[in-house]
Amino acid sequence: MRKCYLGIDIGSISTKGVVIDSDNNIICKSYLYTKGDPINAVKNLIRELKKGITSDDVIKGIGTTGSARKLIGLMVGASIVKNEITAHAIGTLSFHPNVRTILEIGGQDSKIILLNDGIITDYSMNTLCAAGTGAFLSSQAKRLEVDIEEFGNMALKSKSPVKIAARCTVFAESDLIHKAGLGYAKDDIVAGLCKSIVLNYLNNVGKGKKIKPPIVFQGGVSKNKGVVKYFKEVLNEDIIVDDFGHLMGAIGIAILSKNYETDKVYNLDFNEVSxxxxxxxxxxxxxxxxxxxxxxxxxxxxxxxxxxxxx
Amino acid sequence: MKIGIPRSLYFYYYGDLWLKVFKKLNIEVKVSPKTNKEIMDLGINKSNDEMCLSLKNYIGHVCYLKDCDYILVPRIDNFKTCNQTCTNFLATYDIINNLVDNKIINYNIDLNKGEDELKGFYKIGNILKIKKKQMKKAYLESIKELKEERLISIKDNLKKLDSDKLKILIVGHPYNTYDELIGKPIIDYLNDNGIQVIYSNLFDSEEANQASRELSKDLYFKYNKENIGSIILSQDKIDGIIFISSFPCGPDSLVNELVIRKIDLPYLNIIIDDQSSDTGLITRLESFIDILEAKNGKSSISPCR
Known part of the structure; x- marks a missing residue:
């Protein structure tokens, strides 16, 4: 028998899940789009995850995090339901015990978490508007008819990114249209957008925060190589991006669920349940x-x- | 004759005084109920888009009182140089006067021009045909009673600074902090999660006003000075600060920056607009409490390996 723990992170754009063992090794993982329907997304996610575990594995804890954590926590009978800031920090600490700064840009939220000696000391989140988040990037990608996965590579080709107003999404968009109209190359515009994300983040979410290395960059936008490049350039520090950075919330909440372990064994048959x-x-x-x-x-x-x- | 008093903005500074004085004079008053969605929607529909949420809310409360003979809307301008209120407070009387058909009872507080509170009450008396002598007696008695009551509230508030629980100073304007829809969900959440809440408006006003000079000597908003003064007076005893503002408050946006830069304590700024979902709010509060608990070693959350 092997004890396992399931962590589910249900975000606005994507739903992430991992199963870990008691030494925090990832047994299996899954990632899919939420598509505005967290319940079915999680049903599909669990179906995927079940393929990765054996009959020897017993689930001893389930944790949920992300914006739909309460709803999904109820559905799966989670042993812990926690906000994504704490979950991300705990997950990251298990891979980078010395991390001082976590930059995170997701679909709707962006946040910065500062740590010292493995303890969160400060954090900040975007306020009312979604400027400079993944949602903004993907809507601009659509406008430029560029595949969002290609965005980063295009940005890397640019030698001189155009300047795009970073403060507000609406201004950024009109700036972008004007620059395109003036005849700037698409690569340069895409690079400008990536840079504007970085500047906006640092002016808005990172305002007044002392960003110290090691710096880990997470969230869907961390997959964008252009944004990573400009973070490095602007902060003049190395930026760590893990392959599984997008899973950190799920990993963190799975680790936290270990603290709430009881005799209970969870089954994962949610497909039949209406x-x-x-x-x-x-x-x-x-x-x-x-x-x-x-x-x-x-x-x-x-x-x-x-x-x-x-x- | 019935006087309507909106339970918003000024009510949280002067409500007790008004109620006491009118009671002593046997004048019937009607206070609008605690803010509910109907009142807030009423206000939002009548407001223009650049007004802050608190002023929209105030307009909702005024509209709710349309069956009253009079509505009490003062104009609170300044408490001498460098102690201004915000421009909304200056404009409210004119906005309301143009918005509703009710008769308005208005008086000014403009100490730069010598218009003080007692003169204001004489003006109310003039409108309501109450003799000066009678008004003066009611006013002075009320002021005396309130002074004692406030001393007790302040003492209670400061006593909480010695609590063993995690202590969070709520910095904000009382019309936001104590409002049923704006601040109360935040306070309720903190109380439910075992936090000792301390209020920025329950410090000695004069002392807080002086203390604010440690952060800035240039700030000229009276209420904001008292808010940040409370931080200076309590910073050694509190674990964190939650700053509640309503969108898009001008003075608060300035002061928020000031505190972020100059105060070294865990700090959370919550800007409230008329969102109907509290998911984002709970995420922020929950994680803020997590941080305070972890810092104080009171946490059940640790990266166990």
Missing amino acids: FITKGEECSRCSNNCEILKIYKDNNMIDAWGSKCGRY
Whole structure:
């Protein structure tokens, strides 16, 4: 018998899962797009992960993190549900015990985590707007009809990236259109976009933070070689990008689930279970809270969203 | 005759005073209820897009009181040089006057021009046909009672600084901190998670105002000076700071930068607009508490290997 722990990180764009053993070795991993439907994404994810484990493996803990962590935590009966900042830090620390700075740019969120001696000391997250996140890059890629996977390579070819307003997505977009209209090469525009992501991040999320090496860069955008290059250039430090950087949240939450281990053994048969949600507006008072009710096999097992605590 | 008092903005500075004075004078008042979504939506629909969430909320409360004979809307301008309020506070009376059909009771606080609180109440008396002598008595009695009550609140607040729990100073304007929809979800979450909450507005105003000079001698917003003064006065005893502002508050955006640069304590800035989902909020609060717990060795979260 081998003890295993499952970590699931459900983000706005992608859903990530890993199974680790008690020494934090990755047994199997999976990555797929959330497509706005976290429940089915996780069902598919678990189906994939099950192919990687044997009958000798027993799941002793499940952790969920990411923006849909609460919903999915309920669905799989997770032993721990934690925010992605803590999960990312714990995951990263298990590979880079000395890490001082984690840069993370995801689909909707971007954040910076500062650590010292293996303890998170400070962090910051983007505020209201999604400027400078993956969502912005992929919408611009679509506009330029460039495959997002090709974006980084194109940026690397550029010798002189164009300057693009970094402060606001809307300005950046009109700047980009004007530069394209003026006749700048596509490579240079793509490189300019990658650089604007870096500058925006440092001005916005990294504002006032002391960025010290070793620096680890994670999140979907860390796969973009152009962005990595400009981080190196602007910070004048080496930037570590792991192949499995996108899995750090899932790894972190799997590690954390070990702290909550009990006698319980989890099975992973979620395909047969009908799990649906219904949203409705409560009309009991003038707050008109949006209530989300969660049904498992037609029984309501939980509901949330009320201000009064009724649900 | 009924006077409407919106439970927003000024209410959190002057509400107790107004209620006491009107009670002593036997004048009927109606205070709008705690903010709910209906009130907030009412305000958002009537506001223009550049107003801050708090002012939109205030307008909602005013609209809710449309059945009152009068609505009390003061104009709080300044408490002498270098103690300004924000421009919204200057403009509110004119905005409201143009927005609703109710009669408005207005008075100015403009100490630069010698218009103080007592003169303001005489003006109210003038409108409501109350004799000066009677008004003065009600006002002075109320002020005296409130002074004692406030001393007790401040003492209670400062006592919390000696708590064994993790202590977070909530820095923000009371009309945000104590509002049912803006600040309360944050305070509730902290209380539910075993945090000792300390409030920036429950420090001695004069002392906090002086202390703020340690951070900046140029700042001229009275309420923001008191906010950051509370940080100086408590920084050795608190574990972290949560700064609550409403989008897009001008003075707060300045002061936020100031604190980030000059104060070396875990710090979280939460900017509230009319988001209807609290997922983002909970993520930020939860991870902030994780950090404080880890720093203080109170954490159950460790990278066990």
